[in-house]
Amino acid sequence: MDLGKRIKTLRTSRGISARHLAQSSGIDPSLISKIENGISNPSIDTLQKICDTLDVSMSDFFCTQKVDPSEDLLALMTAARRLTPEQIKILTSLISSFKGK
Template sequence: MNIGKRLKKYRNERHLSQKKLSLHTGISQSFISSIESNKQSPTITTLERICDVLGITIAEFFSKPDNAVPDSLKPLLDNARQLSPVQRKSLINFLESLNGD
């Protein structure tokens, strides 16, 4: 598994520069660059911070492409990624109420 390649893919999908990701995560731009070029590996804590900003879980980060989100759900996820953690929790609660959970 190529962590650097995946990070770059997810970052580019969200139209984030390394600098912007750095600002949102508090992780230096040079370290993000080193991860993407596979010169350094992130710790789990660092990867959690990155995934939080990218709006994905660590499990999603490492999931295989065949577990990809269907196109019909991508707009929902794109919008959810822009929500704050509190807003995401509210959205989850709302969706669970629709499902009767």
């Protein structure tokens, strides 16, 4: 598994810049760049900080059996996290109305 590519895919699907990832996780921006470009591999501690910032568990990060959601679906899930409970109810109802179409 290409760790850097996986990190970059998760980061960009969430609309997070490399600089923001670095600042939020307390990691030097140059190290994020090196990891994403395959020049360096993260330590377990560094990877955990990145996963925490990207809101993904380590097991989900490494899981290769399930299919990664598309970037559009990841963006939708990220946007949904900011919704109020009432908005989530409305969105769920809307999505349910598409079943069978």
